[in-house]
Amino acid sequence: MPEPSTDWVDVGAAAELAREPLREVTAGAARIALSCVGGEFGAVSGVCNHVGGPLGQGQLDGEFLVCPWHQYKFHRRTGAGEPGYEADRVPSYAVKVEGGRVLVSAKPVTKRGHLTHAPHPLAREPVRAAGPIRVAGISTTMMQPGFPRYSTSEALLEVALTHAREALAAETQLIRLRDLAFGACEGYYSRAARACTWPCSITARDAADQMAVVYEAAVHWADVLLVATPIRWGAASSLYYKMTERMNCIQNQITTANRVLIRRKVAAFIITGGQDNVQAVVGQQLGFFGELGFVFPPFPFVAHSLGWDAEDMERNVAVVRGSETLREGARALAGRAVEAATQLVTSAGADTARLTLGSRGGRKAHGP
Ligand code: FES
Numbered sequence: 001m002p003e004p005s006t007d008w009v010d011v012g013a014a015a016e017l018a019r020e021p022l023r024e025v026t027a028g029a030a031r032i033a034l035s036c037v038g039g040e041f042g043a044v045s046g047v048c049n050h051v052g053g054p055l056g057q058g059q060l061d062g063e064f065l066v067c068p069w070h071q072y073k074f075h076r077r078t079g080a081g082e083p084g085y086e087a088d089r090v091p092s093y094a095v096k097v098e099g100g101r102v103l104v105s106a107k108p109v110t111k112r113g114h115l116t117h118a119p120h121p122l123a124r125e126p127v128r129a130a131g132p133i134r135v136a137g138i139s140t141t142m143m144q145p146g147f148p149r150y151s152t153s154e155a156l157l158e159v160a161l162t163h164a165r166e167a168l169a170a171e172t173q174l175i176r177l178r179d180l181a182f183g184a185c186e187g188y189y190s191r192a193a194r195a196c197t198w199p200c201s202i203t204a205r206d207a208a209d210q211m212a213v214v215y216e217a218a219v220h221w222a223d224v225l226l227v228a229t230p231i232r233w234g235a236a237s238s239l240y241y242k243m244t245e246r247m248n249c250i251q252n253q254i255t256t257a258n259r260v261l262i263r264r265k266v267a268a269f270i271i272t273g274g275q276d277n278v279q280a281v282v283g284q285q286l287g288f289f290g291e292l293g294f295v296f297p298p299f300p301f302v303a304h305s306l307g308w309d310a311e312d313m314e315r316n317v318a319v320v321r322g323s324e325t326l327r328e329g330a331r332a333l334a335g336r337a338v339e340a341a342t343q344l345v346t347s348a349g350a351d352t353a354r355l356t357l358g359s360r361g362g363r364k365a366h367g368p
Contacts, residue, residue: 007105007106008096008103008104008105008106009027009028009103009104009105009106010101010102010103011025011026011027011032011034011102011103011104012025012101012102013100013101013102014041014097014100014101014102015100017034017036017041017102018036018039018041020036021035021036021037021060022034022035022036022056022058022059022060022065022076023056024046024054024055024056024057025056025104027043027093027104027105027106028106030045030046030093030108031045031046031047031054031056032044032045032046032056032093032104033045033046033055033056033058033065033076034056034095034102034104035060035065035076035077037060037063037076040077041095041097041102042075042076042077042092042095043077043092043093043094043095043104043105044065044074044075044076044077044078044079044090044091044092044093045079045090045091045092045093045108045112047090048067048069048072048074048090049072049074049081049088049089049090049112049114050067050069050070050072051069051070051194051195051197052194053067053068053069053070053072053192053195054067054068054069055067055068055074055090060076061073063075063076063077064076064082068191069188069191069192069195069201070188070195070197070201070205072088073085074089074090075089077092078092078110079091079092079110079112081115085115087113087114087115088113088114088115089110089111089112089113090112091108091109091110091111091112092108092109092110093105093107093108093109094109120199120203120204121216122198122199122203122212122215122216122219122220123198123199124220126219126220126261126262126263128223128264128345131171132169132170132171133164133168133169133170133171133223133224133338133341133342133345134170134171134172134173134221134222134223134224135161135164135165135170135171135172135173135222135223135224135225135226135334135337135338135341136172136173136174136175136217136218136221136222136224136225136226137157137158137160137161137172137173137174137175137225137226137227137228138175138177138214138217138225138226138227138228138243139151139153139154139157139174139175139176139177139178139228140153140177140227140228140229140230140236140237140239140240140243141153141154141176141177141178141228141229141230141237141239142178142237142238142239143178145178150317150321151230152230152272152304152316152317152320153228153229153230153270153271153272154176154228155320155321156228156270156272156302156304156320156326156327156329156330157174157226157228157270157330158174159327159330159331160226160270160330160331160333160334161174161226161334163330163331163334163335164224164334164337164338167331167335168334168335168338170224170338173217173221173222175213175214175217177214177239177240177242177243178239180210180211180213180214181208181209181210182202182209182210182211182214182242182246183202183206183209183211184242184245184246185202185242185245185246185248186201186202188201189248189252193252193255193256194256196248196249196252196256197249198249198250198252198253198257198259198261199212199215199249200215200246200249201249202246203215211243211246214243214246214247215247215250218247218250218262218265218292219250219261219262222265223264223265223266223341223344223345224265224266224267224268224337224338224340224341225265225266225267225268225289225294226267226268226269226270226333226334226337227240227267227268227269227270227285227289228269228270228271228272229269229270229271229281229285230271230272230273231271231272231273231274231275231277231278231281231305232273234275234277234280234281235277235280235281235284236271236281236284236285244288247288247292250262250292251291251292254293260293261292261293262292262293262294263293264295264341264344264345265293265294265295265341265344266294266295266296266297266337266340266341266344267285267289267294267295267296267300267337268296268297268300268301268333268334268336268337269282269285269286269300269301269302269303270301270302270303270330270333271301271302271303271304271305272303272304272305272320273304273305274305274306274311274312274313274316275305275306275307275308275311276305276307276308277305278301278303278305281303282300282301282303285301286300295340295344296340297333297336297337297339297340298336298340299333299336300333300336300337301333302326302329302330302332302333304319304320304323304326306319
């Protein structure tokens with residue numbers, strides 16, 4: 001490694017710094033990932049190439065630092081990326097021990113380098129394509145593959161989508177979460193706000209992650225999301241929560257980048273269950289989708305339950321199957337949602353003042 005042409009910065013006693021294989025130190029204004037393996041120190045920038053993760057707080061994998069946010073790897077002494085990604089490198093610093101002190105060069109001796117990656121398709125700016133109102137229905141019901149059963153919430157969702165398509169001339173798609181292979185949120189936001197990225201870190205690293213279907217529909221394709229859920233123990237289904245946890249990255253763009261991905265879109269809900277808790281379930285849904293930027297039509301949900309005392313699961317499916325009132329309610333919900341979306345889409349140019357009021361989330365109104 002070339003000798004630095006600039007000054008050295010004393011970062012501490014060698015005996016003390018050798019006790020931990022990896023730590024974060026500062027050398028002047030620079031954050032340094034200082035490692036020590038077999039008595040040999042290495043010093044590279046402590047700021048990851050990806051989205052700035054703290055490399056000095058990660059861990060070692062042989063001679064490579066592993067970023068604690070999304071596990072990118074960089075050589076602990078040269079800063080080069082792992083094999084195959086060598087050009088994706090963080091700056092390295094000269095380091096030496098003199099008089100029992102560890103000295104790090106005040107300036108890096110190699111530069112940061114980025115491998116150019118094609119941007120993920122989801123990363124494109126959301127721009128509404130011309131065309132009819134588009135309605136995406138999301139069914140969050142789980143059932144055994146190959147052995148379908150009647151789902152009351154999904155059945156009403158299908159009624160709503162059929163009405164939107166046939167009577168309201170909307171384009172529609174039905175997304176059944178159970179058909180998608182996607183993992184649970186891995187809690188990047190809990191590591192640091194900026195560690196939760198858009199597109200989601202999981203989707204960005206795994207081309208097979210089918211949460212991309214939901215992201216594409218919610219952020220890019222749909223004007224209306226119709227979300228259908230059964231009630232499970234007084235709450236929405238586990239698949240619903242698995243999906244919404246993964247949608248944190250949409251809201252988080254408002255917090256970390258002042259970037260609102262959801263504009264002029266409508267969400268509405270269909271909730272069914274054997275026991276009552278409809279208002280609590282829809283309350284969570286209104287709160288969550290409201291924070292993403294969705295707006296709601298008047299009377300934004302339809303629901304059915306056979307309540308606590310009168311629960312009767314033997315009759316529940318038959319009641320829904322036979323209820324023209326519920327089907328009419330689902331059709332009317334689709335009508336209100338499409339009408340609201342139509343107003344939002346067609347008023348986008350004329351009413352920009354009102355719409356730009358929504359450019360920043362209210363709950364986290366502070367700057368990034
Ligand atoms: S891997 Fe380091 S910030 Fe993402």
